[in-house]
Every structure is written in C-alpha cells, then in structure tokens.
Amino acid sequence: MAATALVGLLGWSGQAQFFTPSFQNYQTFAQRSVGYVAATVRPDFTAKAVQQALSPQTTPVKYKYALSRSDFPFKGSPTQQKTCAAMVQKPDDQRQMATLCLKLFAAAQDIPDFRKNNLASGLALLIGVSLQVSTGSELTDAETDALYRGLNDVLIDAGVMKGKPAEIQAMYETAVMTGALIAGVAQVGTDDHNADMTTVAQTLALVVLKGFGLK
DSSP: OHHHHHHHHTTTTOOOOGGGGTTHHOOOOOOHHHHHHHHHHHHHHHHHHHHHHHHHOSOOOOOOOOOGGOOOOOOOOOOHHHHHHTTOOOOHHHHHHHHHHHHHHHHHHHHHTTOOTTTHHHHHHHEEEEHHHHOOOOOHHHHHHHHHHHHHHHHHHTGGGGHHHHHHHHHHHHHHHHHHHHHHHHHHHHHOOOOOHHHHHHHHHHHHHHHHTOO
C-alpha cells in the first residue's frame, strides 16, 4: 500500500502548512484513533495476523473466511473528519483540515485494488502504511494480500463485524483517514526534504504499530 500512490491522488501541493509546529495534536489524534480501533479488534489477534503476513510461508496459509465477510454498507456521509480536524486549533484551519481529511479519505478509496467499505481493507491500509513509513520498505503484493486476509479472519473471529453498523463505519473511516494522513505527512517530508516532517510521520507510524502490539 504505497504512500506515494496515495498521495499522488491527492493534489497534495499547498497542504504542507498543516504539518508545521502549529500542528500540535497529531500524535494525540493518532493515539486516540488507534486506541479506538484496537480496543475493539484486540491487538494480540492483530499482531499475530500481521506477523503471519510478513513471515515467509513454506506452505500456503488457509484463511477461514471470504473477504466479503468484513464488508459493510456505508451509510450517509463520512463524519470522522471532525475528529481529524481537531488536530489544528484555529476555527478556519479546522474547516480547511476537515476538507483535507475528506480528500485523504476519498483518495485512499481510489487506490487500485483497495476494497471500499471493508473494515479489513481499512485496517490493512493503516497498518501497511505505518509499516512502510517505519521501515522504509513497501509491502509486496503478496504481503498486502496476506495482511488483508489475516485481518479479515481476525475481525470475524473477534466478533467485530457483529457490532453496531455506525461503530463499524466509524472504525473504517478512522483507520483510512489516519493511514492516509501518515502517508501524506511522509510524502511532505520527502518532497520538501523536510527531516522534521519525516520524523512526524515516523512518530505517527510508531504510535499505530505500538497500538496494535507490533512494536
């Protein structure tokens, strides 16, 4: 799940003003986002799925469930951009940030092969981007597929997909927006040769990985 592929869909130029020292609450947002999702999904299950996806397999892994089991009907319009926008303090900046968060969400859903309205794909985006930013290495197609499939099994076994539809949708939005945000910050750091922004992205990625028991 390439950060560059995601950001290339955004028309990202001109957004770097949000990733300055005034962008004070990015880490708090990431911690809350991951805490919200991880508390429901169970980090121990998630960590096992990720480790399995990234480990060379001598025999093919047999997954239990079809990916469609973690699909859900998206109702209404996204709402989690309000939480995303709260990272900046001035009301006018919050309005602009909310718009940016919606663009991030839409861009992520336009990634080729991304399964829209599927909680496993949202979590795979968040974790995959965080791994890429943290390690500097993009997941292979095989690793990404294994991550999708493993997380899908986790969600079904943990009973997450039996939860309230509004809560499932909020988890999906939160995972996708947070993953896209990390990718965006990382790309700003690369494009502007800005070591501070690169550090911000790596910090956010580490928050995510720790939250899921991966660090």
